[in-house]
Amino acid sequence: MFPIENDRLAGQIAFLLEIDGLKQVLRRSLIFGSSRRENSAEHSWHLAMLALILHEHANEKVDLLHTIKMMLVHDIVELDAGDTFAYDFTGYDSKEAREQAAADRIFGLLPADQSAELRALWDEFEALATAEARFANAVDRLMPMFHNLADGSTTWQSPGVRVEFAAERAKAIDEGSAPLAGLAQEILRRASADGLFAVATEE
Amino acid sequence: MFPIENDRLAGQIAFLLEIDGLKQVLRRSLIFGSSRRENSAEHSWHLAMLALILHEHANEKVDLLHTIKMMLVHDIVELDAGDTFAYDFTGYDSKEAREQAAADRIFGLLPADQSAELRALWDEFEALATAEARFANAVDRLMPMFHNLADGSTTWQSPGVRVEFAAERAKAIDEGSAPLAGLAQEILRRASADGLFAVATEE
Numbered sequence: 337m338f339p340i341e342n343d344r345l346a347g348q349i350a351f352l353l354e355i356d357g358l359k360q361v362l363r364r365s366l367i368f369g370s371s372r373r374e375n376s377a378e379h380s381w382h383l384a385m386l387a388l389i390l391h392e393h394a395n396e397k398v399d400l401l402h403t404i405k406m407m408l409v410h411d412i413v414e415l416d417a418g419d420t421f422a423y424d425f426t427g428y429d430s431k432e433a434r435e436q437a438a439a440d441r442i443f444g445l446l447p448a449d450q451s452a453e454l455r456a457l458w459d460e461f462e463a464l465a466t467a468e469a470r471f472a473n474a475v476d477r478l479m480p481m482f483h484n485l486a487d488g489s490t491t492w493q494s495p496g497v498r499v500e501f502a503a504e505r506a507k508a509i510d511e512g513s514a515p516l517a518g519l520a521q522e523i524l525r526r527a528s529a530d531g532l533f534a535v536a537t538e539e
Numbered sequence: 540m541f542p543i544e545n546d547r548l549a550g551q552i553a554f555l556l557e558i559d560g561l562k563q564v565l566r567r568s569l570i571f572g573s574s575r576r577e578n579s580a581e582h583s584w585h586l587a588m589l590a591l592i593l594h595e596h597a598n599e600k601v602d603l604l605h606t607i608k609m610m611l612v613h614d615i616v617e618l619d620a621g622d623t624f625a626y627d628f629t630g631y632d633s634k635e636a637r638e639q640a641a642a643d644r645i646f647g648l649l650p651a652d653q654s655a656e657l658r659a660l661w662d663e664f665e666a667l668a669t670a671e672a673r674f675a676n677a678v679d680r681l682m683p684m685f686h687n688l689a690d691g692s693t694t695w696q697s698p699g700v701r702v703e704f705a706a707e708r709a710k711a712i713d714e715g716s717a718p719l720a721g722l723a724q725e726i727l728r729r730a731s732a733d734g735l736f737a738v739a740t741e742e
Contacts, residue, residue: 337685337688337689338725338726338729340722342718345596345718345722348592348593349722351592352585352588352589352592352593353571353685355585355588356570356571356585357571357572358581358584359570359577359581359585360570360572360573367559367562367563368556368559368560369560369563370563374562375581377580377581377584377585378561378562378578378580378581378584380584381561381580381581381583381584381587381611382555382558382559382562382580384584384587384607384611385555385558385611386555388608388611389551389554389555389649389653390551390555393548400604401603401604401607404587404604404607404608404611405591405607408584408587408588408591408607446592450592482540482556485540486540515545515548519543519548519552522541523541526541
């Protein structure tokens with residue numbers, strides 16, 4: 337942009353301008369009432385709002401600031417690595433390596449202390465080993481289910497996606513929040529009854 | 540969507556689905572490297588990230604969670620009231636009434652305690668009477684200046700916008716953060732030198 341004398345501020349601004357690109361990373365979900373695909377920046381805002389409003393439903397008490405930070409940061413690696421579709425089983429093989437390289441580069445723009453903090457937040461989200469990460473993962477999995485139900489299931493209609501796969505993904509919601517898992521089950525029940533899955537269960 | 544037995548959760552979900560619409564409220568700024576206008580949801584995410592990364596530069600110590608909440612919530616009223624362009628002097632006359640009605644309706648979807656909390660956050664942001672609100676306002680004013688400088692000043696090229704108006708708006712940044720105000724001054728200096736204002740100063 338232009339030279340900034342203060343090195344610390346320069347790194348912070350470089351990072352903040354760089355992540356503007358997350359507004360151009362497209363997910364599979366459509367926003368409500370539109371044929372436009374959702375981008376990862378607006379998705380991150382929405383999840384931060386879910387965390388703010390729904391954290392009382394977490395199975396274990398969560399630190400709200402920590403959870404919101406995780407929501408804001410959890411998709412930034414997609415800037416380089418792209419959004420890997422939940423049902424792209426081939427893409428998932430290379431997902432980790434692509435995302436680790438992205439994290440090195442993008443968080444590396446920040447001053448060392450902040451780079452380490454954001455990297456740790458993202459690692460924590462991926463590892464699902466804390467109450468905050470499990471709750472963050474639950475809201476990350478729940479919201480697209482509402483989008484799918486509303487738009488007639490754009491992503492669930494993809495070739496080969498079975499209700500069992502969706503149910504398996506939804507199970508993780510139960511690890512973070514039993515009441516939200518209840519909503520997920522109801523969405524799956526309705527979507528399945530409405531024939532929204534391309535390949536139905538064989539039962 | 541579908542009936543949810545727990546009234547509290549039902550109100551929370553109704554609110555969270557409703558605010559998906561913020562992804563369709565367009566601002567005047569263009570995102571970097573694109574002719575697409577920024578929407579208020581992705582803008583809110585970006586500002587929350589600015590707050591997270593830049594809060595050490597606030598003139599007075601700010602509570603980070605409180606500041607981030609304010610950033611996440613500050614534009615939700617635009618869902619009904621629309622984004623009022625900073626240089627739409629006629630639109631500004633009706634802005635407050637439109638936004639108050641929007642706040643009543645949208646925050647009113649939430650359970651009473653959360654409705655009151657979000658309304659208070661938005662009122663606080665608008666009143667600029669706390670350290671958090673002044674810093675939040677500073678980042679809200681700074682970020683579009685980077686967008687303007689990058690895209691050749693889409694908004695500054697609007698009819699009748701003078702560098703003096705932009706300088707007046709940028710002054711508010713100094714109330715929240717002196718280092719960020721320094722960046723704003725440098726952006727204005729470069730934009731003015733590059734002829735990015737439709738109507739130049741008469742000096």
